[in-house]
Amino acid sequence: MILQTILPLWLLAVPALAGMTKTGTLCTVTPSGSRDDSPSIMDAFRECGQNGQINITSGDYTIARVMDVLNLKNCDISIRGKLTWNDDLNYWIRNSVSVTYAQRSTAFRLGGENFTLRGHGEALFDGNGQKWIDRNRDGSNMNGRPISLTLWYAKNVWIDGITWRQAQFWHTFVAHSQNIRMTNLDMKTVSNSRWGTVNTDGFDSWNSQDIVLKNWTVTCGDDCIAVKGNSKNVHVQNATCYESGAMVIGSMGNGVRETVENVLFEDVYTYHASNAAWIKTYPGQGYVRNVTFRNIKFDDVNQPIYVSPCIYSYRNCDSSRLKISDITWENISGTSRYNVAAAVYCSGSVPCTGLKFKNIDIRPKNGGTAKRLCTNINSDSGLDCTGRCPAGWVQQLSGNA
Numbered sequence: 523m524i525l526q527t528i529l530p531l532w533l534l535a536v537p538a539l540a541g542m543t544k545t546g547t548l549c550t551v552t553p554s555g556s557r558d559d560s561p562s563i564m565d566a567f568r569e570c571g572q573n574g575q576i577n578i579t580s581g582d583y584t585i586a587r588v589m590d591v592l593n594l595k596n597c598d599i600s601i602r603g604k605l606t607w608n609d610d611l612n613y614w615i616r617n618s619v620s621v622t623y624a625q626r627s628t629a630f631r632l633g634g635e636n637f638t639l640r641g642h643g644e645a646l647f648d649g650n651g652q653k654w655i656d657r658n659r660d661g662s663n664m665n666g667r668p669i670s671l672t673l674w675y676a677k678n679v680w681i682d683g684i685t686w687r688q689a690q691f692w693h694t695f696v697a698h699s700q701n702i703r704m705t706n707l708d709m710k711t712v713s714n715s716r717w718g719t720v721n722t723d724g725f726d727s728w729n730s731q732d733i734v735l736k737n738w739t740v741t742c743g744d745d746c747i748a749v750k751g752n753s754k755n756v757h758v759q760n761a762t763c764y765e766s767g768a769m770v771i772g773s774m775g776n777g778v779r780e781t782v783e784n785v786l787f788e789d790v791y792t793y794h795a796s797n798a799a800w801i802k803t804y805p806g807q808g809y810v811r812n813v814t815f816r817n818i819k820f821d822d823v824n825q826p827i828y829v830s831p832c833i834y835s836y837r838n839c840d841s842s843r844l845k846i847s848d849i850t851w852e853n854i855s856g857t858s859r860y861n862v863a864a865a866v867y868c869s870g871s872v873p874c875t876g877l878k879f880k881n882i883d884i885r886p887k888n889g890g891t892a893k894r895l896c897t898n899i900n901s902d903s904g905l906d907c908t909g910r911c912p913a914g915w916v917q918q919l920s921g922n923a
């Protein structure tokens with residue numbers, strides 16, 4: 523109580539420390555030691571976000587308000603500080619900005635054309651994730667729980683060298699965007715309580731194209747890198763994913779026609795994930811085509827290769843008209859947690875065509891041989907199927923099949 527009443531007075535006494543200074547087209551932000559540095563950062567975006575440079579220097583920053591900046595233009599943003607999104611969960615739940623997709627929302631949104639956001643290996647984003655995890659209590663898609671960073675109608679963007687620790691929800695989301703490079707990123711969200719890290723995805727894309735992700739290390743409790751509806755031309759290279767869902771197409775096709783095409787995932791290592799190289803769709807309309815997973819290595823993955831046209835409900839699988847074609851899995855090796863290497867079920871209405879499996883070496887971690895279950899796939903796939911995959915086969919097993 524006493525602290526709360528004297529803190530504002532103390533703040534009033536040191537206003538000179540606050541802030542943002544502008545020199546020519548360069549805006550420099552320094553930590554104010556206050557409860558909220560977002561006003562200084564928003565000043566910098568306003569003053570230097572077009573044809574300028576923004577330098578958020580080293581030090582500790584507290585972010586207590588949504589930052590939503592959609593008019594960046596020819597701007598280089600450097601961050602060397604640690605930004606902590608505060609733990610006023612009720613504020614964020616009420617005020618996070620909508621990103622439309624599945625009623626999700628975000629705490630920090632950037633849009634515009636020709637900008638960079640570089641952390642030089644020094645920027646650290648801390649979302650107070652444990653507080654969100656404990657509030658969420660293993661629920662799915664809690665309303666108002668904000669995505670850490672969203673690119674929204676962004677074009678020609680480079681994001682580099684940023685570390686995340688304890689994100690609020692998904693670490694990054696790229697929507698309605700084009701020509702996006704995201705390199706050398708390090709993300710980690712874990713829980714020290716009984717509640718899990720549900721929905722802490724590393725990356726999700728939606729309605730976007732021409733995306734390159736390179737050199738990512740992610741520890742999270744959900745999809746590591748998920749390419750969602752209406753994404754095309756996505757290249758993921760050199761990603762290491764712990765405790766996650768690794769490389770994913772989907773989920774997609776939930777009540778709307780959606781497409782994904784031209785995606786390459788390569789040079790990936792994953793440990794203790796649910797799946798490694800997989801495709802999940804709702805029974806819907808649209809297509810997934812021309813996707814390659816290659817040079818994917820892993821240890822202790824629940825069900826490494828998995829394809830489902832009826833994710834989550836595991837029902838009406840054969841009603842799906844979302845066509846999956848021309849998908850290659852090449853050089854896929856590692857250990858499965860149980861005795862299933864691959865479970866591929868395609869819709870009876872639109873069987874999969876052009877699936878190719880080359881050089882697949884998956885062994886159960888406790889020895890024996892791994893099953894390869896397939897239904898409604900092209901017979902020349904190269905996957906040496908050991909039996910049929912039942913409709914509605916689950917994404918994660920709890921023991922040998």
Ligand SMILES: *[C@@H]1O[C@H](CO)[C@@H](O)[C@H](O)[C@H]1NC(C)=O
Nearest residue numbers: 548575577578579580600602
């Ligand atoms: C930005 O600030 C850092 C200190 O955090 C400094 O080393 C760097 O030179 C500054 N960049 C510019 C363009 O002023």
Ligand SMILES: *[C@@H]1O[C@H](CO)[C@@H](O)[C@H](O)[C@H]1NC(C)=O
Nearest residue numbers: 594595596634635636637678
């Ligand atoms: C973005 O950069 C491209 C290529 O340099 C340029 O053609 C375009 O005009 C720039 N966009 C804006 C809004 O300045």
Ligand SMILES: *[C@@H]1O[C@H](CO)[C@@H](O)[C@H](O)[C@H]1NC(C)=O
Nearest residue numbers: 643705706707708737738739
């Ligand atoms: C890859 O990213 C990590 C940060 O996660 C960085 O430390 C490392 O230098 C990067 N490697 C290369 C080759 O850039």
Ligand SMILES: *[C@@H]1O[C@H](CO)[C@@H](O)[C@H](O)[C@H]1NC(C)=O
Nearest residue numbers: 736737738739759760761762
């Ligand atoms: C690939 O990822 C590993 C693990 O993060 C990193 O050490 C290495 O520098 C990366 N290599 C390249 C070429 O980015």
Ligand SMILES: *[C@@H]1O[C@H](CO)[C@@H](O)[C@H](O)[C@H]1NC(C)=O
Nearest residue numbers: 755783784785786812813814
């Ligand atoms: C398939 O996707 C790859 C990227 O993975 C791309 O280079 C290639 O051009 C695509 N093929 C077709 C026929 O579009």
Ligand SMILES: *[C@@H]1O[C@H](CO)[C@@H](O)[C@H](O)[C@H]1NC(C)=O
Nearest residue numbers: 788816817852853854880881
């Ligand atoms: C698959 O692995 C083999 C052996 O390591 C390697 O020679 C080949 O280049 C790899 N294929 C691709 C597409 O990278």
